[in-house]
Amino acid sequence: MYSEKVINCFMNPQNVGEIPDADGVGTVGNPRCGDIMKIYLKIKDNIIEDAKFKTFGCGAAVATSTMLTQMIKGKTIDEAMKITNQDVAKALDGLPPIKMHCSLLAEEGLKAALWDYAQKNQLTIEGLEPPESSEDEEHAHSEAAE
Amino acid sequence: MIYFDHAATTPVRPEVLEAMLPYFTEKFGNPSSVYKLAQANKKAIDDARATVAKILGAQPNEIYFTSGGTEADNWALKGMAEALRKQGNHLITTKIEHHAVLHTCEDLEKHGFEVTYLDVDENGLVTPEQVEKAIKKETILISIMYANNEIGTIMPIAEIGKIARKHGVIFHTDAVQAVGQLRIDVNRDQIDLLSLSGHKFYGPKGVGALYVRRGLPLPSLLHGGGQERRRRAGTENVPGIVGMAKALELAYQDLEAKTAKIQALRDYMIEGIYQRIPHCRLNGHRTLRLPNNVNFSFAFVEGESLLLLLDMEGIAASSGSACTSGSLDPSHVLLAIGLPHELAHGSLRLTLGEDNTREEVDLLLEKLPLFVQRMREMSPLYEDYLKQNSSAELQK
Ligand SMILES: Cc1ncc(COP(=O)(O)O)c(C=O)c1O
Ligand code: FES
Numbered sequence: 001m002y003s004e005k006v007i008n009c010f011m012n013p014q015n016v017g018e019i020p021d022a023d024g025v026g027t028v029g030n031p032r033c034g035d036i037m038k039i040y041l042k043i044k045d046n047i048i049e050d051a052k053f054k055t056f057g058c059g060a061a062v063a064t065s066t067m068l069t070q071m072i073k074g075k076t077i078d079e080a081m082k083i084t085n086q087d088v089a090k091a092l093d094g095l096p097p098i099k100m101h102c103s104l105l106a107e108e109g110l111k112a113a114l115w116d117y118a119q120k121n122q123l124t125i126e127g128l129e130p131p132e133s134s135e136d137e138e139h140a141h142s143e144a145a146e
Numbered sequence: 147m148i149y150f151d152h153a154a155t156t157p158v159r160p161e162v163l164e165a166m167l168p169y170f171t172e173k174f175g176n177p178s179s180v181y182k183l184a185q186a187n188k189k190a191i192d193d194a195r196a197t198v199a200k201i202l203g204a205q206p207n208e209i210y211f212t213s214g215g216t217e218a219d220n221w222a223l224k225g226m227a228e229a230l231r232k233q234g235n236h237l238i239t240t241k242i243e244h245h246a247v248l249h250t251c252e253d254l255e256k257h258g259f260e261v262t263y264l265d266v267d268e269n270g271l272v273t274p275e276q277v278e279k280a281i282k283k284e285t286i287l288i289s290i291m292y293a294n295n296e297i298g299t300i301m302p303i304a305e306i307g308k309i310a311r312k313h314g315v316i317f318h319t320d321a322v323q324a325v326g327q328l329r330i331d332v333n334r335d336q337i338d339l340l341s342l343s344g345h346k347f348y349g350p351k352g353v354g355a356l357y358v359r360r361g362l363p364l365p366s367l368l369h370g371g372g373q374e375r376r377r378r379a380g381t382e383n384v385p386g387i388v389g390m391a392k393a394l395e396l397a398y399q400d401l402e403a404k405t406a407k408i409q410a411l412r413d414y415m416i417e418g419i420y421q422r423i424p425h426c427r428l429n430g431h432r433t434l435r436l437p438n439n440v441n442f443s444f445a446f447v448e449g450e451s452l453l454l455l456l457d458m459e460g461i462a463a464s465s466g467s468a469c470t471s472g473s474l475d476p477s478h479v480l481l482a483i484g485l486p487h488e489l490a491h492g493s494l495r496l497t498l499g500e501d502n503t504r505e506e507v508d509l510l511l512e513k514l515p516l517f518v519q520r521m522r523e524m525s526p527l528y529e530d531y532l533k534q535n536s537s538a539e540l541q542k
Binding site: 036056062 | 446448451454455458523525526527529
């Protein structure tokens, strides 16, 4: 069901963990539907120097957050803002349709961490909107709850 | 490969395959035809019917072959609902049935029937009293599974059968997971209809049976030719029927000895997991449980990740029901026994078979704790838990 790259990223996850003195931290998702994503960023001179994640999610969530954190390291904030979940999925040789939302979780996690960074430093980042409250957001799953 | 998913399906036994093979080639005749080639096949079906009947304590003419457990469930529910519509429109079932029953009930609701879905307790049990309380004068059918496919809980079927009989309500049971593992007697348990499926007891897929107590006015679900005494149309799946009967016969040879061995392995696995992995919970009843079922929830981890890691070691298991793996929703069974969503997501079902060994269980017991720990280290929920606990320590 998963591509070899997804399995590889899942088996050898990169950038798992916390950054104690992170400049931005974002948590998204909803544990009630099984998925939660936390992303930590270290940012200096507008450049993402380090990124780490933790997730309570499936194999695809682990793989997409590994890929995303790798893709954004060393990038400017504007460059990172342009990366979409589609790009991440493509870099993984695709995801099963039912698992596309897992890659969205990684993208949303990144945006939430950037938002946190912008708030703390009173910056505006072009194109960045406040993350929806992760508490009551029903993370869209393929089959409606029974 | 280490196969711990026997509740999903089982391999066909070599003896079963051998019994089936001639019916694909030289014994290919249509049982409805008149010549000898065909009549021998009619006899093969009759023999299979007698075998199935004997094991259930039924009469041969109470057994109808179907395309599997799903068809048997659909037929029993839709058929009896239609037949008894004039008497009432109310059905009773439980919240933890297989989707073959639950989705059929939902379909009946669309057609004007009312269904009571009984709650189960934290072990997955309904009580006979609950069933009795739910019966009203419009009640025409009670459908309660013999044993649950996810958590293995065995329902008090004989007591429920007694209550159904006392109130004159027809009683169906989905015994797909129980047949081949438990001794069943439709008269002892006062069962009126019973579904079973060949591929759960080392028989072929795509074949099953419905027991229908003599005299029940069950109409056809499939219309067409006059097969199965005009009740279930369609040219018979002769190899499948022969294979299923052979598999059933084998399953009940030395059943008690086989059960004792599997159950010992099950208990060894349960104890081993409890000992090695903190923050886990056995789902389902500790003793009123299928001999082959183990189902655990591990806090802070997600089930699919565990399945992938186990698969890398060549260990096949499942998280919730195999039939629901296309959906991402937590299992309805685990929610019904009261698990919060994140614990339901972190569930792992391991179902044993006759060929599993202690060495295989030992390998699982070696690997699983590492995998659970590995996923916990990635989990923000575990991180929160550790932080809360250490701050609680400080406050002491
Ligand atoms: C309890 C139960 N009922 C019904 C079924 C469906 O049986 P089948 O796969 O033969 O259609 C299954 C198995 O998947 C089951 O476990
Ligand atoms: S994280 Fe939701 S199923 Fe993948």
